[in-house]
Every structure is written in structure tokens, then in C-alpha cells.
Amino acid sequence: MKKSACIIVLALLLFITGLSQVAGIPREETLIVDVLSGRAGSPGNFNVFTSAWRNPDRGIQQLILEPLWIVDPTTGEVINALASEEPIYNKDFTQMTIKLRKGCYWSDGVEITADDIVYGIETAMKYTAMGSHDTFNLNVKKVYKTDNYTVVFELKEPNARFHANFIDRWGGWRPFPKHVFEKVDDPITFDFNPPISSGPYVLKDYDQAGYWTLYEKREDWERTPTGMLYGEPKPKYVLFYYYGETSNKVIAQANHNLDMTDLTIEAFRALTQRNPYTRAYRIEYPWIVNVDPCITGLTLNNEVYPYNIKDVRWALTLAIDIVDYIGIAFDGAAPMGVLHLPPTPYYLKVYYEPMEEWLKNFTLDIEVNGQPFKPYDPSATLRAAQYARERGYTVPNDINELKEMFGPGWWKYAPDVAEQLLIRNGFKRDKNGKWLLPDGTPWKITIINHPSPSHPSNRNGLAAAQQWRNFGIDVNVVTSESIQDITFFGNYEVSTNWPAPEPWGGHPDLDRVLSPFHSRVYKPIGEYAVQNGPTSRWTNPKLDKIVENMEKIDWNDPRNLELGMEGLKLLIEEMPTIPTFGYPGVVGWDEYYWTNYPGAENPYTQPYHHWPNLKYMLPYLEPTGRK
Amino acid sequence: MLFIKRYLLPRIVQFLVVVFVGITIVFFVPRLTPVDPVQQVISQITSQGAFMDPAAVDALRQSLTELYGLEGGMFQQYFAFWGRLIKGDFGPSLFQFPTPVMDLIMISLPWTAGLLITTTIISWIIGNLLGGLAGYFKNKAWAKTLDNISMVLRPIPYYIFSLLLLILFAYLIPIFPSAGGYSVGRRIGFNWAFISDLLIHSFLPAMSLVILGIAANFMTMKLIVSNIVAEDYVMYAKAGGLKESTIAFKYVIKNGLLPQITGLALSLGQIFGGALITEIVFSYPGLGTLLYGAINSGDYNLIMGVTSLSVIGIAGATLLVDLIYPLFDPRIRYR
Numbered sequence: 001m002k003k004s005a006c007i008i009v010l011a012l013l014l015f016i017t018g019l020s021q022v023a024g025i026p027r028e029e030t031l032i033v034d035v036l037s038g039r040a041g042s043p044g045n046f047n048v049f050t051s052a053w054r055n056p057d058r059g060i061q062q063l064i065l066e067p068l069w070i071v072d073p074t075t076g077e078v079i080n081a082l083a084s085e086e087p088i089y090n091k092d093f094t095q096m097t098i099k100l101r102k103g104c105y106w107s108d109g110v111e112i113t114a115d116d117i118v119y120g121i122e123t124a125m126k127y128t129a130m131g132s133h134d135t136f137n138l139n140v141k142k143v144y145k146t147d148n149y150t151v152v153f154e155l156k157e158p159n160a161r162f163h164a165n166f167i168d169r170w171g172g173w174r175p176f177p178k179h180v181f182e183k184v185d186d187p188i189t190f191d192f193n194p195p196i197s198s199g200p201y202v203l204k205d206y207d208q209a210g211y212w213t214l215y216e217k218r219e220d221w222e223r224t225p226t227g228m229l230y231g232e233p234k235p236k237y238v239l240f241y242y243y244g245e246t247s248n249k250v251i252a253q254a255n256h257n258l259d260m261t262d263l264t265i266e267a268f269r270a271l272t273q274r275n276p277y278t279r280a281y282r283i284e285y286p287w288i289v290n291v292d293p294c295i296t297g298l299t300l301n302n303e304v305y306p307y308n309i310k311d312v313r314w315a316l317t318l319a320i321d322i323v324d325y326i327g328i329a330f331d332g333a334a335p336m337g338v339l340h341l342p343p344t345p346y347y348l349k350v351y352y353e354p355m356e357e358w359l360k361n362f363t364l365d366i367e368v369n370g371q372p373f374k375p376y377d378p379s380a381t382l383r384a385a386q387y388a389r390e391r392g393y394t395v396p397n398d399i400n401e402l403k404e405m406f407g408p409g410w411w412k413y414a415p416d417v418a419e420q421l422l423i424r425n426g427f428k429r430d431k432n433g434k435w436l437l438p439d440g441t442p443w444k445i446t447i448i449n450h451p452s453p454s455h456p457s458n459r460n461g462l463a464a465a466q467q468w469r470n471f472g473i474d475v476n477v478v479t480s481e482s483i484q485d486i487t488f489f490g491n492y493e494v495s496t497n498w499p500a501p502e503p504w505g506g507h508p509d510l511d512r513v514l515s516p517f518h519s520r521v522y523k524p525i526g527e528y529a530v531q532n533g534p535t536s537r538w539t540n541p542k543l544d545k546i547v548e549n550m551e552k553i554d555w556n557d558p559r560n561l562e563l564g565m566e567g568l569k570l571l572i573e574e575m576p577t578i579p580t581f582g583y584p585g586v587v588g589w590d591e592y593y594w595t596n597y598p599g600a601e602n603p604y605t606q607p608y609h610h611w612p613n614l615k616y617m618l619p620y621l622e623p624t625g626r627k
Numbered sequence: 628m629l630f631i632k633r634y635l636l637p638r639i640v641q642f643l644v645v646v647f648v649g650i651t652i653v654f655f656v657p658r659l660t661p662v663d664p665v666q667q668v669i670s671q672i673t674s675q676g677a678f679m680d681p682a683a684v685d686a687l688r689q690s691l692t693e694l695y696g697l698e699g700g701m702f703q704q705y706f707a708f709w710g711r712l713i714k715g716d717f718g719p720s721l722f723q724f725p726t727p728v729m730d731l732i733m734i735s736l737p738w739t740a741g742l743l744i745t746t747t748i749i750s751w752i753i754g755n756l757l758g759g760l761a762g763y764f765k766n767k768a769w770a771k772t773l774d775n776i777s778m779v780l781r782p783i784p785y786y787i788f789s790l791l792l793l794i795l796f797a798y799l800i801p802i803f804p805s806a807g808g809y810s811v812g813r814r815i816g817f818n819w820a821f822i823s824d825l826l827i828h829s830f831l832p833a834m835s836l837v838i839l840g841i842a843a844n845f846m847t848m849k850l851i852v853s854n855i856v857a858e859d860y861v862m863y864a865k866a867g868g869l870k871e872s873t874i875a876f877k878y879v880i881k882n883g884l885l886p887q888i889t890g891l892a893l894s895l896g897q898i899f900g901g902a903l904i905t906e907i908v909f910s911y912p913g914l915g916t917l918l919y920g921a922i923n924s925g926d927y928n929l930i931m932g933v934t935s936l937s938v939i940g941i942a943g944a945t946l947l948v949d950l951i952y953p954l955f956d957p958r959i960r961y962r
Binding site for chain 2: 024025038039041042043045050051052053054128129131132133134135137138139161165171188189205207208209210211212214239241242243244245247248251252254255257481482484485488515516518520521528530531534
């Protein structure tokens with residue numbers, strides 16, 4: 001009796017285990033990646049060309065869409081994808097010409113030509129709900145082709161950055177097939193299912209509940225920019241699966257059911273205990289991705305007293321011990337960034353290194369020991385390395401390697417100077433050492449913080465609170481799901497929004513970073529700011545001038561780089577927002593089925609599975625042969 | 628006629644008032660939060676990196692406000708909403724524009740309904756039966772054991788319990804899938820391959836709900852029965868020499884079920900709200916995550932769609948209980 005019961009239970013378990021496998025898709029030929037943006041709301045809709053949100057990172061932008069240009073923050077390149085060369089402007093920037101790559105085909109066998117581009121732009125301009133509708137209507141007077149591979153835009157006003165609307169950096173205008181869309185009554189309600197692909201994969205199947213989407217390699221992959229530029233993608237299938245909570249991702253990768261995912265650093269550590277094949281961007285500490293083109297930090301509301309005083313903003317900066325700060329936030333694993341630019345290897349080379357002498361000589365309008373105070377501390381890198389060693393991690397001695405790991409330096413921890421700056425503005429301490437405002441009331445800072453404890457913004461908020469409390473300021477941290485709306489309306493003192501808009505990541509042009517600070521987009525408190533930078537409500541006529549000069553010249557003009565540096569210097573002098581560390585992305589890669597991911601030892605392309613550049617990574621992946 | 632006037636009509640009026648007030652509240656509450664659906668869409672488009680000229684952002688905000696029908700005063704929007712709702716139209720989802728809200732709900736509703744109706748009924752039947760028996764035979768060893776198990780299970784936070792099941796049966800003993808509603812590559816259809824796959828994927832989410840549901844029903848029912856066994860009519864039945872099983876089922880448990888029927892109806896009415904934690908822990912499709920996403924993105928129409936169904940569901944279930952209660956309770960029937 002007992003024996004037969006055991007047999008029944010065993011048979012049931014085998015039956016169950018058998019059913020839990022992926023049905024009919026060979027695992028060793030499939031790359032499984034996580035979906036960052038969640039469960040697809042309307043899974044049967046692949047029309048990402050409207051202004052609605054369709055979860056493009058469930059493989060749509062990574063596998064079946066090729067843009068005209070795409071930026072790679074690891075190599076620093078702006079890659080010509082469907083375009084065969086860089087945009088061509090006339091002298092006064094009122095005309096832009098795009099040359100298309102020849103021999104690229106949609107997955108249904110129709111060639112991709114200038115007709116697709118012209119039709120796409122005209123359709124976007126015609127329908128309000130199409131993506132880029134307003135952008136094109138504001139800028140484009142006329143668009144036409146001069147031959148099958150050449151498109152000309154005549155612009156309403158001179159615009160040396162018009163091509164920026166076509167550069168894919170987790171978004172951007174991408175061509176769609178004219179021969180499909182022109183046959184439908186309404187391109188807005190059209191679900192584009194099955195989608196016709198310009199990329200190296202086609203849709204094979206999708207979950208009608210929105211959790212997964214499966215793609216299969218195109219037989220004619222060589223007729224796509226990916227195939228032409230990088231060769232044949234290795235996985236036959238790519239499965240995008242939304243696993244949800246971090247615990248599910250850990251379980252899935254521990255069971256080798258998830259090859260590429262994003263994680264928290266704590267989850268990554270837990271996973272490495274369970275799966276010897278799991279690795280991060282770096283094989284050893286600090287593990288994190290250091291090529292993410294995003295700087296994190298603190299945003300001060302420059303229209304709220306006392307953050308409208310430059311000395312106060314600088315005092316708050318100098319009250320931070322950056323090594324301790326990053327220790328609290330990420331156990332020292334994030335790279336410090338002193339500029340309003342992420343300290344990626346690319347920007348270290350283009351901006352940080354050329355500006356280092358200026359940083360070393362930069363002085364604040366205050367004297368220490370009879371000398372103007374120089375706040376820059378290049379030795380912060382070595383202090384960060386020492387912190388890591390004391391925590392038991394092995395780190396190299398080479399200073400250049402350390403700069404890439406921990407960032408090239410930050411501001412001195414100078415609470416004494418911070419105190420002087422405050423005192424000269426009428427602040428004082430009470431008998432307990434707590435800071436009082438000039439009117440004698442206690443100084444209390446409220447930081448509005450991101451709600452997710454694993455988010456770098458949240459960690460910034462907690463670290464800043466700790467640092468400023470140590471300095472004697474009463475700090476209250478309020479987390480809110482509505483942080484974006486609250487801060488964009490300006491109803492805050494200090495927030496953990498990005499301190500500056502994200503740069504391209506792969507070109508010296510800083511118009512993306514600086515132009516949102518221009519006074520023309522200023523919104524007073526109570527009105528919605530347009531981007532992260534303007535939430536600080538800081539404007540400056542000097543910056544306006546820099547931006548205006550920038551926009552008059554080609555983005556490849558050497559003067560553009562100089563203007564970018566001028567803008568960065570002004571942001572440092574004024575310190576409207578406080579950059580702290582580059583975005584410390586944590587990826588978990590399972591090397592059980594696939595290897596040769598673009599890790600720090602071989603950074604051939606950007607490392608994220610949710611970026612549209614994933615298609616350019618796939619030709620480099622290698623199957624391990626495990627079944 | 629008297630039944631309609633004195634019993635049916637007041638309850639129908641009450642149902643309509645509850646629905647009207649409930650829907651009115653859920654119309655206004657999201658609009659009073661600082662979340663702006665237009666800005667959420669713009670942020671989603673720009674936050675990851677797509678370039679947008681600030682002037683174009685302003686123009687886009689204006690276009691989307693018009694497109695989403697968010698122009699005009701709140702009351703103007705309110706009356707327009709009722710006009711649409713009477714025709715059964717919740718309008719388009721703002722975040723997934725122009726996909727109709729009902730289409731999005733219909734993607735998730737079958738999953739939620741399938742899981743929650745089944746688990747609610749199973750846990751109600753088993754929990755009440757065991758609770759009733761344990762309450763009546765409270766001195767038996769098995770009753771004490773069940774009581775102890777329930778006391779241990781009942782206070783465990785649902786999130787912890789479901790996570791425990793997930794780690795145990797999807798990782799340490801990986802016999803069940805950790806996520807999803809069915810296997811990749813499987814075609815939805817009325818065939819054994821799909822049904823068995825669906826059952827396997829639903830097993831852990833269902834178990835998490837059923838086990839804790841049984842424990843909850845068990846404890847409530849046991850408490851109710853503990854009071855009933857001390858009633859005179861039960862003592863009288865015992866003194867009259869009736870069989871224990873007859874007393875337990877026909878005199879005690881049957882009477883104890885009356886308040887539990889109300890609980891069942893309300894639980895069934897609540898399914899339109901989804902089971903958010905179950906869906907998050909097991910990555911199981913359903914209305915909970917749909918509603919959660921809608922709240923985060925300020926998708927007023929979708930919030931209205933899901934919550935209106937929930938209001939109607941709960942009010943409808945209450946009305947139904949009121950109407951069928953006389954069938955279970957002769958005292959009300961005779962009144």
C-alpha cells in the first residue's frame with residue numbers, strides 16, 4: 001500500500017515537472033531575458049508608434065525595430081543603423097538630409113526605403129495621437145525624398161539638433177512600414193499584430209495575459225542593419241518574460257530559467273550563493289555597471305528658502321562625506337560623480353579628465369587659513385578604495401582602474417567650511433549643536449524620496465539624511481509614489497530626482513543636459529516642469545547664452561565641447577542640484593546556457609537587456625552547448 | 628405585492644444609491660491626487676532617454692489633455708462620464724490609449740475570476756465544514772489539532788505565506804513554475820494540454836489563498852458553532868436522543884452557516900478588485916496588477932472601470948444575499 005502511494009506521488013511529481021517546462025522551444029537555443037517595465041497592458045498591440053505606452057522593452061525595441069541611429073554608452077559611438085551616415089545639414093541648419101542604408105528589408109520581404117520615412121513623418125504630423133506629432137509639427141515645414149535612399153527635411157526654424165529626435169536611446173522616432181500602415185483606416189487604433197520587423201527577429205508568440213513575448217530569428221537576418229554591422233545573432237529564440245518581484249527573478253535565474261535580468265545588489269549576492277553560473281557586469285566587487293549614462297543625486301528647490309542661497313547649497317554639499325555616503329547607499333559600490341554628468345568611462349575621457357585641472361583649481365568665495373578654499377578632492381577615489389578594502393573586498397591599486405570603479409574624485413568633506421558658509425548667511429547653532437535658520441527657528445529639511453528601497457534615488461535620500469543629520473540639521477525623509485508629480489509641480493524642498501537630465505551617453509554634445517535649464521522652459525512653483533533639471537527651478541542668463549550658442553553650431557563642432565564644459569563649470573559654481581554617484585545598475589547574467597556577455601572585462605556594447613541595443617549584443621553571445 | 632413594496636423595492640433603491648455614491652467617490656478621488664495621467668505618459672516616454680525638445684513636451688501635454696478628454700472642469704468630465712457609463716463604456720485607457728478600458732479588463736478578468744471564485748468557494752466549503760465539526764466535537768483530538776494548525780496559519784501575513792510556498796515549491800523542490808499563467812508556447816484552448824498546464828500554474832497561487840482561507844473560515848465557524856451548541860434547542864435535541872451527526876449537521880452547522888453566507892457573497896463580490904499580492908508574488912495575471920498600474924499611472928478611466936465593477940460587484944452581492952436570505956432563514960421569510 002505504502003509502495004503504491006509512493007509510486008503515485010512520484011508519477012505526479014514527474015508529470016508536474018514535465019508540464020512546467022517551456023512548451024516546444026529548445027532551451028539551449030533560447031535566450032530568456034526579463035522585462036523591465038512590467039506586464040504588458042495590451043499584449044496583442046505592437047503599435048509602439050503612437051504616443052501611448054506599449055511596453056516597448058518586451059522585445060519590440062530590442063529585436064524588431066531598427067532606428068536610423070542609435071547611441072552606445074559603452075563604446076561612445078552613435079551607430080548608423082538604418083541611416084548609412086550621419087545627418088547632413090545645410091549651412092544655416094534649415095535643412096537636414098538622411099541617407100538610408102541600402103539592402104535593408106522588412107521581414108515580409110519589402111525593401112525599406114525613403115518612402116517609409118516620408119510616410120512615417122507625414123503620418124505622425126497628421127494624427128495627434130501619433131508619437132512625435134508635436135515635435136514634427138513644431139519643426140518640419142516639408143519632408144520629401146530625392147531618391148529611394150535619400151530623405152530631405154525642410155525645417156521651419158534653424159535647428160542643429162533636429163536629428164536628435166531620431167537617435168534611439170531607449171526611444172526616439174523609428175520607421176514603420178508604409179505598405180502596412182497605409183492600408184489601415186486608423187493608424188492609432190491599429191494593433192500592428194503581427195508586427196512587420198525591420199530588426200533581426202520576428203514575433204513568434206505572446207502571452208495573452210501580458211507576461212511573456214517570444215521572438216524567432218529571421219531567416220534573412222543579414223538583410224537588417226544588425227546582420228550587416230555585426231553578423232548573425234546567436235540565439236534562435238529570444239523570450240522576454242516579466243518575472244515581477246526580485247524574489248521571482250532570483251528563483252528563475254537560480255533554476256536557469258532566466259539568462260539576463262536586472263537585480264538589486266542584495267538579490268545579486270543572494271543569487272551568487274545559489275547559482276555558480278551567475279555573474280554581474282564585473283566578476284568581482286563592485287559588480288555594478290559603470291557605463292549607465294545617468295547621474296543620480298539630490299535636487300534642491302532653488303525657489304524655496306533657504307535653498308535659493310548659493311552658500312546654503314554649497315554648505316549642504318560640503319557637509320557630505322561622499323565615501324561614507326556611498327557606503328550607506330551601496331556599500332561603496334557606486335562611482336562618485338562630481339560633474340552633472342555620469343562618470344562613465346566615456347565621459348571620464350571626454351569631460352572629467354580634461355576638466356580635472358580646472359576642478360583642482362576651482363575655489364569657493366570663502367577663505368580657509370587665509371587662502372581661497374579649493375573644494376575638490378581627487379583623493380576621494382583612494383578613500384573609496386580604502387573603504388572597500390576595510391570591508392574585505394579586493395580592489396586593484398592602479399589609480400585609473402580605481403577611477404573607473406569608484407569615480408575620479410568628489411568634493412571635500414568640509415563641515416567646518418560648510419559651517420562658515422551658513423554662519424555668514426545668518427544661520428546659527430542652538431545649544432545642542434542643531435542648526436537654526438536666521439530667524440531662530442529650527443532648520444528642518446524634508447527630502448521627498450522615491451518609494452522603492454532598492455532604487456538609487458531612495459538610497460540617495462537615506463544617505464543624505466544621515467549625512468546632514470550628522471552635521472546638525474533635522475532631516476525628515478518622506479517617500480511617495482507620486483514623487484514625480486509632486487516635484488515637477490515644485491512642491492518640495494529637496495528631492496532625490498536626478499540632478500540633471502541624462503546625456504546621450506555616447507557623444508560629447510551636452511545640449512540634452514543643459515538646454516532644460518534654459519530660462520525659456522522655466523516654470524514657477526505650481527506649474528509643471530518639463531524635465532528633471534527644471535524641477536530645481538534654477539535659471540541663469542549665462543547658461544541661457546551657452547545653450548543658445550550651442551544650438552547654433554553642429555553637434556560635431558569642436559566648440560560644442562568647449563560650450564559643454566562651460567555649462568558644467570557654471571553648474572558647479574552655482575550648485576543648483578548636487579550630483580553624487582553614477583547610476584549603479586546591477587545585472588545578473590546566467591552563464592549556464594550563454595556566455596560572452598559584454599562585461600567590464602570585454603565591454604563591446606552596452607550591457608542592458610532592456611536597451612534597444614540588445615540586438616547588437618546577440619551576435620556576440622556564445623552558446624555553452626549545455627542542454 | 629407587499630413583499631415587493633416592503634422588502635424588494637427598498638433593497639433595490641439601496642443598491643442603486645450605493646452604486647451611485649461609490650462610483651461618484653471613485654470618480655473624484657483619483658482626480659484629487661497629485662498624479663497627472665498626461666504627465667505620466669510624457670514621463671514614461673522621456674524618462675528612459677528618448678529626446679524631446681522642451682517646447683515639444685509642452686505641446687504634447689496640450690495635445691494629450693485634449694485627446695484624453697481631460698479638458699474642462701471636473702464636473703463637466705463627471706457628467707460626460709455618466710453619459711458614457713450608461714452606455715456601458717468606460718472610455719479608452721489613458722495610458723494604453725486608445726485601447727478601450729473594457730478590453731483591458733476582459734484580458735485580466737477571466738484569470739482573476741477563475742482563481743478567486745474557485746479558491747473562495749473551496750476554502751469556504753472546507754473551512755466551514757471543518758470549523759463546524761471542530762466546534763461541535765471540540766474535545767476530540769483531531770479537532771484540537773485542526774484548531775492548533777489554524778491558529779498557527781491564520782496570523783501569518785499573506786505575503787510571507789505565499790512567498791514561503793513559492794520558495795518551497797518553485798525553488799527548493801522545483802515542481803511548480805514560479806511565474807505566469809501558462810507555459811510559453813502553449814496555445815490557449817479547451818484541451819487537456821492547456822487545462823493541465825493552467826492548473827499547474829495556478830496551483831501555488833490557489834493553495835496560498837485556499838489554505839489561509841480555510842484557516843480563516845475554520846476559526847470563524849468554530850466560534851459561531853461554539854455558541855450554538857450551548858443553545859437550548861441543541862440541548863433539547865441531545866436530550867431527545869437524536870444522533871450526533873444529525874444534530875451536528877442539521878441543527879448546528881446549518882444554523883451556523885447563516886452569517887457565513889453573507890461573508891461568502893461579499894468575498895465573491897470583491898473578486899473584481901483582484902488579488903494584488905497573489906498576482907505580484909506569483910506573477911499571475913489578474914485585475915489586481917491592472918488596477919495597481921492604473922493607480923500609479925493616473926489612468927483615470929481604467930481606475931474607474933475596475934473600481935466601478937468592484938462597487939457593482941459588492942453591492943450586487945449584498946443585494947443578492949438580501950434577496951435569497953429568506954430561503955435560508957425562515958425567520959425572515961415569516962416576517
